[in-house]
Amino acid sequence: MKYDFINELGYLALATRLKRISEAMVHSGRHMYKSLGMDIEPNWFLIFKLLMKYDQLSVTEMANKLHFSHPSVITMVNKMELNGYLHSIQDKVDTRKRLFSLSDRAIKEIPEFEKIWEAGTIGVQKLFAYDNHFLDLLESLEIQLSQSDFMQRTLNELKKDE
Amino acid sequence: MKYDFINELGYLALATRLKRISEAMVHSGRHMYKSLGMDIEPNWFLIFKLLMKYDQLSVTEMANKLHFSHPSVITMVNKMELNGYLHSIQDKVDTRKRLFSLSDRAIKEIPEFEKIWEAGTIGVQKLFAYDNHFLDLLESLEIQLSQSDFMQRTLNELKKDE
DNA sequence: TCATTTTACGTAGTTAACTACATATTTATT
DNA sequence: AATAAATATGTAGTTAACTACGTAAAATGA
Numbered sequence: 229m230k231y232d233f234i235n236e237l238g239y240l241a242l243a244t245r246l247k248r249i250s251e252a253m254v255h256s257g258r259h260m261y262k263s264l265g266m267d268i269e270p271n272w273f274l275i276f277k278l279l280m281k282y283d284q285l286s287v288t289e290m291a292n293k294l295h296f297s298h299p300s301v302i303t304m305v306n307k308m309e310l311n312g313y314l315h316s317i318q319d320k321v322d323t324r325k326r327l328f329s330l331s332d333r334a335i336k337e338i339p340e341f342e343k344i345w346e347a348g349t350i351g352v353q354k355l356f357a358y359d360n361h362f363l364d365l366l367e368s369l370e371i372q373l374s375q376s377d378f379m380q381r382t383l384n385e386l387k388k389d390e
Numbered sequence: 391m392k393y394d395f396i397n398e399l400g401y402l403a404l405a406t407r408l409k410r411i412s413e414a415m416v417h418s419g420r421h422m423y424k425s426l427g428m429d430i431e432p433n434w435f436l437i438f439k440l441l442m443k444y445d446q447l448s449v450t451e452m453a454n455k456l457h458f459s460h461p462s463v464i465t466m467v468n469k470m471e472l473n474g475y476l477h478s479i480q481d482k483v484d485t486r487k488r489l490f491s492l493s494d495r496a497i498k499e500i501p502e503f504e505k506i507w508e509a510g511t512i513g514v515q516k517l518f519a520y521d522n523h524f525l526d527l528l529e530s531l532e533i534q535l536s537q538s539d540f541m542q543r544t545l546n547e548l549k550k551d552e
Numbered sequence: 553t554c555a556t557t558t559t560a561c562g563t564a565g566t567t568a569a570c571t572a573c574a575t576a577t578t579t580a581t582t
Numbered sequence: 583a584a585t586a587a588a589t590a591t592g593t594a595g596t597t598a599a600c601t602a603c604g605t606a607a608a609a610t611g612a
């Protein structure tokens with residue numbers, strides 16, 4: 229693995245590698261849920277956790293809190309509602325809004341899900357045994373890239389060559 | 391950003407965040423190429439770099455070296471060939487194989503691409519100013535997850551609770 | 553109060569990775 | 583030499599994020 233071609237590319241292949249690691253984890257998570265006979269999808273924990281904290285939220289509120297686009301949220305919550313995990317009502321004050329909350333089924337099953345999520349968290353944490361500031365590093369990346377994105381940074385370096 | 395909901399989720403949301411960072415970079419890269427009037431796609435550098443090193447490779451050889459599925463490679467090289475950057479011939483010894491190499495256009499334009507790739511690499515590197523072992527950490531993650539994936543690690547932690 | 557702007561949601565289509573399956577060819581086995 | 587197994591490529595369909603655009607409702611302002 230050490231003298232792998234991808235390694236030779238260094239930071240140039242960073243995005244490729246981040247994506248691949250993420251995909252491997254999501255894929256494995258999907259497999260896990262299926263093996264355990266649970267009909268939930270890997271990214272639904274985001275919505276479950278949100279509604280556990282905030283009780284009732286609109287699509288846009290969820291999208292903002294998760295930094296997702298609203299169509300992504302719509303796709304997730306529609307599926308979750310179809311599966312009986314969410315309940316939605318129209319906001320009486322602002323009729324454009326759909327307010328989502330956890331269904332009885334969700335409230336009943338979440339304690340089981342939490343066991344998985346906790347185990348998963350610990351398992352992932354252990355990957356970083358000797359390096360426990362990885363999440364801070366990620367946050368720093370997120371902040372830096374939101375201030376100046378990959379294109380700006382690259383063009384900035386290009387300018388220096390002239 | 392610090393007291394963001396996603397941050398509260400800790401390692402549970404690791405895959406989500408890795409994917410988002412990767413997507414932001416790729417998206418910005420696509421935008422950059424378009425702005426510069428270059429008709430190449432963000433992931434093509436993988437194939438260009440491979441063929442610069444190895445001259446001539448089949449689909450499967452490329453897929454193995456990049457740790458990509460072969461259909462992903464096919465999609466990339468077909469587009470690149472359509473755009474005149476690659477040239478393919480059938481292997482005379484094993485007629486199942488299609489051997490790809492760089493076209494004259496590619497050889498002519500790659501020096502320009504290299505300038506961008508180098509600038510991009512430096513720009514990304516600078517994101518890690520105080521932390522220069524990030525790539526080693528990524529490699530450690532890749533190796534660990536290939537030995538025991540997210541599901542196995544999670545189920546392993548679950549067992550400990552019983 | 554009427555027109556404009558902004559906001560919220562929804563739909564359609566894109567992207568880049570993937571798995572699963574199909575087909576053709578080569579290699580191995582008996 | 584014939585059959586079986588493995589390999590190489592290709593195709594179809596899935597996934598989960600995205601942007602772009604459309605529509606309806608609410609908020610703003612002249």
